[in-house]
Amino acid sequence: xxxxxxxxxxxxxxxxxxxxxxxxxxxxxxxxxxxxxxxxxxxxxxxxxxxxxxxxxxxxxxxxxxxxxxxxxxxxxxxxxxxxxxxxxxxxxxxxxxxxxxxxxxxxxxxxxxxxxxxxxxxxxxxxxxxxxxxxxxxxxxxxxxxxxxxxxxxxxxxxxxxxxxxxxxxxxxxxxxxxxxxxxxxxxxxxxxxxxxxxxxxxxxxxxxxxxxxxxxxxxxxxxxxxxxxxxxxxxxxxxxxxxxxxxxxxxxxxxxxxxxxxxxxxxxxxxxxxxxxxxxxxxxxxxxxxxxxxxxxxxxxxxxxxxxxxxxxxxxxxxxxxxxxxxxxxxxxxxxxxxxxxxxxxxxxxxxxxxxx
Numbered sequence: 001x002x003x004x005x006x007x008x009x010x011x012x013x014x015x016x017x018x019x020x021x022x023x024x025x026x027x028x029x030x031x032x033x034x035x036x037x038x039x040x041x042x043x044x045x046x047x048x049x050x051x052x053x054x055x056x057x058x059x060x061x062x063x064x065x066x067x068x069x070x071x072x073x074x075x076x077x078x079x080x081x082x083x084x085x086x087x088x089x090x091x092x093x094x095x096x097x098x099x100x101x102x103x104x105x106x107x108x109x110x111x112x113x114x115x116x117x118x119x120x121x122x123x124x125x126x127x128x129x130x131x132x133x134x135x136x137x138x139x140x141x142x143x144x145x146x147x148x149x150x151x152x153x154x155x156x157x158x159x160x161x162x163x164x165x166x167x168x169x170x171x172x173x174x175x176x177x178x179x180x181x182x183x184x185x186x187x188x189x190x191x192x193x194x195x196x197x198x199x200x201x202x203x204x205x206x207x208x209x210x211x212x213x214x215x216x217x218x219x220x221x222x223x224x225x226x227x228x229x230x231x232x233x234x235x236x237x238x239x240x241x242x243x244x245x246x247x248x249x250x251x252x253x254x255x256x257x258x259x260x261x262x263x264x265x266x267x268x269x270x271x272x273x274x275x276x277x278x279x280x281x282x283x284x285x286x287x288x289x290x291x292x293x294x295x296x297x298x299x300x301x302x303x304x305x306x307x308x309x310x311x312x313x314x315x316x317x318x319x320x321x322x323x324x325x326x327x328x329x330x331x332x333x334x335x336x337x338x339x340x341x342x343x344x345x346x347x348x349x350x351x352x353x354x355x356x357x358x359x
Contacts, residue, residue: 071110217263
């Protein structure tokens, strides 16, 4: 991050005068040296970057790259800290290749203008496509004369996306982590009280199982069943039950929801925010209330329920968050525990008890 460019950007967004001078004083006139085997190198003046570990560091970096989206014509840019993604969709793969190569030229020009470098070796792209459609020609992108080939899976924010969105690779990796956790629970359970064992379950098992669950939790039941079986093994481990013991009473005694019900509860948590307009616009825009879809007064439009998008084919889109969310929220709005809850926390507690009653 070049200091002069950064200060100019801060001035452009309105941080001028004394405030800009204060940031300049904070960034400049810093030096660093290296100490190795008792020998210290000469000090060198730092001309770029921000102090590592500082509170302002992440914020200043985000401001520095915040105008990256202005460099592109057709791509949508998504940032999470220093992880940047470009998104473009089209039915014709040749158009995708043509447009993306042009956009990558704009990206390289923006990077040069802002004196930033990009690790091309860590840059990859994935082409999402229907399961039964194969490409005639392989798509290759170029960034600064370096070729980038398509990946069949990528890891983004801890979730593995595959090019057909089956979540197979993510669940495979998750199964390995959970299997190791189950083994650890069995080995350690003789050396700690049950309360501690339950805490370890949430720490080393359930934390992995529940991460990103609303995203991949609606995958094919064959894949989900692998995780359900591992969850049952974990419950038997912390309950000191036999390897083939019936698990429903164990889940109820431990007050832990099954994976299927955890998915429904996590989804309900997001849908509560949707119904109370607390979700980001990128998710809010996926949904539409029935009374907003038309001006006709009908029984359904006055119910406050959401329209369910119809797809031309049953194969694609039916398990999407957009469809599943609308259907689930419409069901929730019919439940007394939803209608009579004064807060999200109260509703989720009631919803958990609602599930446990059937165990």
